Structure formats: structure tokens, C-alpha cells
Amino acid sequence: MKIKLFAATAVLALGLAACGGETPAPEPVAEAPAAEAPAPEPAPVATASIGETPADPVAFMKTRSDNYKDLGKNFKVLLDNSKLGTPDMAAVSAAAAKVNEYAGLMGTWFPAGTGPEAGKTEAKANVWTERADFDAKLANLQTEAGKLVTAAGTDAAAFKAQFGPTGGTCKACHDTFREEDKDK
């Protein structure tokens, strides 16, 4: 009984930690040598430098994919609430903060050697060949995600008005740099 309770608490704590303020930077899992972990760029914004290939590109890409899924999950919270007469502003603020956090880190998610040539990914090769455009689109996301956090802290109307522009920056980048999932 106690063990069960302990386990449940541990799981809960882990869950909370996972949803909390931990940096979701893609860290290659477990056995990957720490020395070769993705060298985080000093500033995530608009640097033309593409970064070094991580030691375990496949694990790195898996983490990237998981991060995007979590981002999608948070965005659904925003989408669901944007349709409500009275959105749950606490949930909105938490999700907006999460989106903003991911947006800030995203510049480190696409180092060299983590494209379609390295394994399963929806990232198209032009992420690396048209980096200036990619970085510009990312900068747009960061701007609009920042505004979203502010709007979520203001009121429901401000949040609803800012939801579309923020989502638009996601879409703008996906239209150019993400593979259409043909068939899964």
C-alpha cells in the first residue's frame, strides 16, 4: 500500500516536473556521451551558425519530435480555450508560457546532421540550406509567442486576438520546412 502510494507520488512528481519549468532542450537520452551534447548557442535568435552535429543524431531527433508533440499538445489547450466564451485563463497562461519557452529554444533544435539524411524526421532538408529564411520565420514565432504570453496575462479578449497571429507563425514555417505527412 505504502509502496503504491510512494510510486504514485513519484509518478505524479515526475509528471509535474515534466510539465513544469524544466528546460525542454533536446538532450540525447541516457548513454549518449555528455561531452558531445548539443552545444547550446548563446543566443537562440537568428544566428546563421547551424551548430555541431550531436553525438547521437537519432536520439536527438527523437527528442526534437517529442518536444514538438508536447508543443502541439500545449497549442491544443490554447485552441480549445480560444473557442470558449470564458477561457480558463490559468491553463491558457501556462500553455502560452510553455509555447514561448519552446520557441526560445527552437533555434538549437536543428544542428547540422539532424535532417532527413540522418533518420526519420519531418524536417525538410531546406531547414539547413535556407537557414536565413528559417531563422527569420523562427524569429516571427518568438515575437508572436512573446505577445501571446503578455496577452494571456491580460484578458480573454487579448488572448483570443493573439491566438491566430501566433498560430500563423507556426503554420508559415511548417508550410515551407516541414514534410507533409504522406501516410503513417
Add this chain to the structure above:
Amino acid sequence: MTDDTVISATPAQPEPKQKVWDAPVRLVHWLLVFLVAFSWWTAEEGEMQWHYWSGLTIVGLLVFRVYWGFAGPETARFSRFVKGPGDVLSYTGNLFRPNYRASFGHNPLGALSVIAILLALIAQVVLGLFASDTDGLESGPLSPYVSYEFSQDAAALHEDAFNILLIIIGLHIAAIVFYLVAKRVNLIGPMITGSRKAVDVEGPASGIAPVPLWRFLLGVTIAGLTVFLIVWLPTTR
């Protein structure tokens, strides 16, 4: 029918017509043709707002058609055209016999395809109502009631199930071509005009009996209300 009398020099009497499909059935049919194509196209082009309303309109059409299957004229009614395996077999066996007569409304075999199309469309719209894209940017109206993962699965199935729909539609069109070529029976004309030549056909010469207007209006109201509730209820959670 005595064929001799038909041949005459004077402008012939108008051929006797039999009304087989009422206006609501025809309208639902052609709107579904258009909207299924439109839904496919808008999904391909990422025009999700149009896709959303196209799908919701299909929901309304399906609700109406199911209602009309109980309240409409005889050729629209499930109880009249849905037949057991025995009837289906004997109809199929009779197809090339001299005593073959074109059915009044859906034939027992075609009824199966009607049911299959309706079920596939219902499955398709239900999945769409709960679906959302990977980004959490676009979603069906009922998606707020389900988790991200569930809505992802619904979206994947929504995409896959479309192929099933295509197969059934393909069979439907193949059957129409078969009747046109092999049996010289034009099924398309009556679905447009509502009537057909009353030669070698089953059913009463007068065709389907009219249905009171209020029954039609009630169906439209039920369909409209369903769509309204689907859009409106999630905003009140």
C-alpha cells in the same frame, strides 16, 4: 405495353413518366457529391475553415437523410429498400432474365451500397468532429472534449477512412456504368429529374406519393439544430 402504337407520324403523346425520387433525396444526393469532393479538395489545400463548414454541412445532410429514411416517401424509406440476403440473391439472379424489371427506387443490391455509403460518411464526419492537427492549430468542433492524443488518432483515422469511402464510391459509380452499358438503364437521369420512363419498371405508375411539407420542414429543423448544437455546445463548457 403495345409498342405498335408508339410509332406514329404525329408528335407522339408524352411518354408516361414514373416519379421515383423526390426533390429532397435528389438534393441530398447531389450536395453530398459536391461536398465530399469539396471536403477532399479543401483538406488537400489546407483550407481548413472551408473544410470545417463543408463537413458540418455534410453532418446536417446525413441527419436529414437518416430522418428521411423514416419520414420520407416510399423510395427514401429504409424499411422499404433494405432487404435481406434472400432478396439480394434472387434480384441478382434475375438481372439477365427476360422478366427483369427495373426496381422502384433502390434495388436490393444497390440498397447495400446506399447503407455502406451512409455508414462510411457517418464514420467519416464523426472522426472529423473530434480530430485535430498535430500542431493544435485546426480542429473539429468536438475536439475540445477529447485529449490531444485522441484527437490525433481521430485525425489519422479520418484520413485513412477516406480511402474506404473512395472504394465504396468507386463501386457505386461502376454499378451505374454497368446498368447504363449492360442493361441500357440510365440511373443518372432520374436522380437529376426525379422521373423515368415508365416502361418495364416496377412500382405504381403514378410513382411516389407526395409527402406533407411539414415533415420535410421538421427534418430540416432537426438537421439544422444538430449542427447548431455541435458548434455551440463546446463553447459553453
